[in-house]
Amino acid sequence: MDDSEVYLTDVTGRDGFQMEKDWIETEDKLLILQGIFNAGIKRIEATSFVSSKSIPQLKDAKEVVGNLKNEEITVAALVPNVKGAENALESGVDEINFVLSISETHNRKNVNHTVRESLEEVYSIQKLINSPQTVLNVSLGTTFGCPFEGKYNVSKVCSIMEQLINNGIDKVTLADTTGMANPKKIRHYITTLKEVFPHVQLSLHLHNTRGMGLVNLLAGYKAGVRHFDASLGGIGGCPFAPGATGNVCLEDIVHMFMEMEIPIEHSINLQKLINTSKKLERILGYQLAGQVMKAGTAGEVIKN
Amino acid sequence: MDDSEVYLTDVTGRDGFQMEKDWIETEDKLLILQGIFNAGIKRIEATSFVSSKSIPQLKDAKEVVGNLKNEEITVAALVPNVKGAENALESGVDEINFVLSISETHNRKNVNHTVRESLEEVYSIQKLINSPQTVLNVSLGTTFGCPFEGKYNVSKVCSIMEQLINNGIDKVTLADTTGMANPKKIRHYITTLKEVFPHVQLSLHLHNTRGMGLVNLLAGYKAGVRHFDASLGGIGGCPFAPGATGNVCLEDIVHMFMEMEIPIEHSINLQKLINTSKKLERILGYQLAGQVMKAGTAGEVIKN
Numbered sequence: 001m002d003d004s005e006v007y008l009t010d011v012t013g014r015d016g017f018q019m020e021k022d023w024i025e026t027e028d029k030l031l032i033l034q035g036i037f038n039a040g041i042k043r044i045e046a047t048s049f050v051s052s053k054s055i056p057q058l059k060d061a062k063e064v065v066g067n068l069k070n071e072e073i074t075v076a077a078l079v080p081n082v083k084g085a086e087n088a089l090e091s092g093v094d095e096i097n098f099v100l101s102i103s104e105t106h107n108r109k110n111v112n113h114t115v116r117e118s119l120e121e122v123y124s125i126q127k128l129i130n131s132p133q134t135v136l137n138v139s140l141g142t143t144f145g146c147p148f149e150g151k152y153n154v155s156k157v158c159s160i161m162e163q164l165i166n167n168g169i170d171k172v173t174l175a176d177t178t179g180m181a182n183p184k185k186i187r188h189y190i191t192t193l194k195e196v197f198p199h200v201q202l203s204l205h206l207h208n209t210r211g212m213g214l215v216n217l218l219a220g221y222k223a224g225v226r227h228f229d230a231s232l233g234g235i236g237g238c239p240f241a242p243g244a245t246g247n248v249c250l251e252d253i254v255h256m257f258m259e260m261e262i263p264i265e266h267s268i269n270l271q272k273l274i275n276t277s278k279k280l281e282r283i284l285g286y287q288l289a290g291q292v293m294k295a296g297t298a299g300e301v302i303k304n
Numbered sequence: 305m306d307d308s309e310v311y312l313t314d315v316t317g318r319d320g321f322q323m324e325k326d327w328i329e330t331e332d333k334l335l336i337l338q339g340i341f342n343a344g345i346k347r348i349e350a351t352s353f354v355s356s357k358s359i360p361q362l363k364d365a366k367e368v369v370g371n372l373k374n375e376e377i378t379v380a381a382l383v384p385n386v387k388g389a390e391n392a393l394e395s396g397v398d399e400i401n402f403v404l405s406i407s408e409t410h411n412r413k414n415v416n417h418t419v420r421e422s423l424e425e426v427y428s429i430q431k432l433i434n435s436p437q438t439v440l441n442v443s444l445g446t447t448f449g450c451p452f453e454g455k456y457n458v459s460k461v462c463s464i465m466e467q468l469i470n471n472g473i474d475k476v477t478l479a480d481t482t483g484m485a486n487p488k489k490i491r492h493y494i495t496t497l498k499e500v501f502p503h504v505q506l507s508l509h510l511h512n513t514r515g516m517g518l519v520n521l522l523a524g525y526k527a528g529v530r531h532f533d534a535s536l537g538g539i540g541g542c543p544f545a546p547g548a549t550g551n552v553c554l555e556d557i558v559h560m561f562m563e564m565e566i567p568i569e570h571s572i573n574l575q576k577l578i579n580t581s582k583k584l585e586r587i588l589g590y591q592l593a594g595q596v597m598k599a600g601t602a603g604e605v606i607k608n
Contacts (some may be wrong), residue, residue: 292514
């Protein structure tokens, strides 16, 4: 196993905030995202460029991106279609993360397109991007199974990835939208996909829906994945996937990697991350799923 | 890696109930433990024989054991001293699980003994047991670190295990009382201990304090451990260890092993286990940490 560094993308601003029904003030959103950045996380998926009718919480997408941007940070945004990509590019994002689902049923519910239509959208977005500095990543929702269509074989994922790669996409995120993966499946998928598509940068976007968030993440790491999404306190889910609970928790992952002495890109200040998570908990007004924010790190010793 | 079966011990009745401040009726306790047994878990640590002054919740230990016992079930009970062992034997338990902590500070707080005194207690208990049917297991609390003394090396565990083994103990549970382990540490500990003590039956008792319950469990499995403790809904903790949160969740473990096609001893009915967990949630009156009980299994498909 190679000991290359792990790259973490915070998705609190997008996958986290999109699930919150009560309006979060833009300045509170920025406070949290800046806190995450100040703790050492340099790649932040800050928002989605979607219809404000479908996700009103993210109607301040342009403002969030505009205020967050600085030279040290990579700001990404999720987009479901060409319209979203145009708005994202206009706002000045560094990376566009286009989402489509492996499952027809989920893709229809999530972005109101067939998978074929979504593929056409992504090719149009490629043409829109005319700066070599702007990265295009494609996230494959329900990669490890769909709550409506059930489980399917990795060949279904291969078939869609092949089409993307033939069109020049080289960064793909495998999203376990409703936590249907397990360590054995992760290993099988990653091993297969790395063998079939050796030049693609694979990321994992995992949810803790069935308690397997961290164990799946470590299985992905052991199979060679080095790019992971996570959210502060483990908030989030998918508004169009019943039963979807939070993302894997950013500070719990950082804590695990630090305890295991697995190197992470950039130096991360775990205590700052935990403090930001506590701040987020106060803003949201309910207990977050993160465990390290409650228990403290394994390195803390209680004085008698 | 060998594909031998996994053995699960439910500790809801002991490690779970001991943390509950409000009195749980004995018949409710039995309802839950019978439900766990009916779902296919045949080894149950049902209670502790401790002073009812220190843990009033378990003052019905004798009644619980008496009512639970039948030919198909192995009923275990935790004991902290000779007095507890005498009471446990009198009640007719199949197995005595003696607890002592690796850490002097925690052992003092937990059972009010030095480690040396606890070792003397266990040797006296050995002499008490005069039926070959009654099993003696020793649980080593704070094996992977202590909230008061911090982290320590596996050699500290080796030294205590050596004394136990020289006195004929051949079943030892490594307890991560406050969730200080990580997968790397688990692997290092298990590999070392299996090499030094090849004839000891090692069990793992893990807590999810820092979110690593399942990932540590799988690391233990991969290192060759086949015996694991767990509690329904992930309830429990240690009343004398600050920051200790719940055990690894029984039904989430069963779900993970089933999804990974890892064989478990006896045929377990996961749905019955989940139903019992929901019953427990109603009895306790707060939301339990279990994830599968909320999301359903990964095999469930939602009809459109």
